[in-house]
Amino acid sequence: MSKYAVFLRGVNVGGVKVLMKDLALLLQDGGFSDVKTLLASGNVVLASDIPDPLIIQGRCNDLLRTYYQREIPTLVFTQKEIEDLAGPFGLPLPEPVEQHHGYLTLCHSAQDAQELGQAIQALDDPRGFLVTGRAVQWIASKGTSTTDPVAKLVQAQAKLRVLTTRNHNTLVRIAKILC
Known part of the structure; x- marks a missing residue:
């Protein structure tokens, strides 16, 4: 199981309202596990059997597009990338x-x-x-x-x-x- 950080761009500004509890449920229902959100600005941690962060990103983008009926771009970083950046x-x-x-x-x-x-x-x-x-x-x-x-x-x-x-x-x- 791989862990990832998912960052949504431009949520809760400019009329794009994404509640973090709704986002967590959406991603859990979309097949991800151990979903946790941080702050109200589109920061998510999740786990998946999928080893490719680009596939995770595409899946998150699809789930968001379907649910919110608009594009909400995401960036997905691996646990290693986050550990390096958080140093x-x-x-x-x-x-x-x-x-x-x-x-x-x-x-x-x-x-x-x-x-x-x-x-x-x-x-x-x-x-x-x-x-x-x-x-x-x-x-x-x-x-x-x-x-x-x-x-x-x-x-x-x-x-x-x-x-x-x-x-x-x-x-x-x-x-x-x-x-």
């Missing part, structure tokens, strides 16, 4: 540390993550970032997670490719659930 954050948080958050933009592919990193590097005010597999790590001051230049770039990129952003602390919590 120590790859960039030093500026002082005062408590005024900053580390974020990970999760991407469909390593190529998407590389291209996102290149786009960040091309900003007028380039920031530190780190590409780690299918994720890009970056930092924002508290309260600027939607207005920071990198955040705005990520929002624009989300119209071109499947990606979603989570706080590093969320990935740490998901890793603990996966263990």
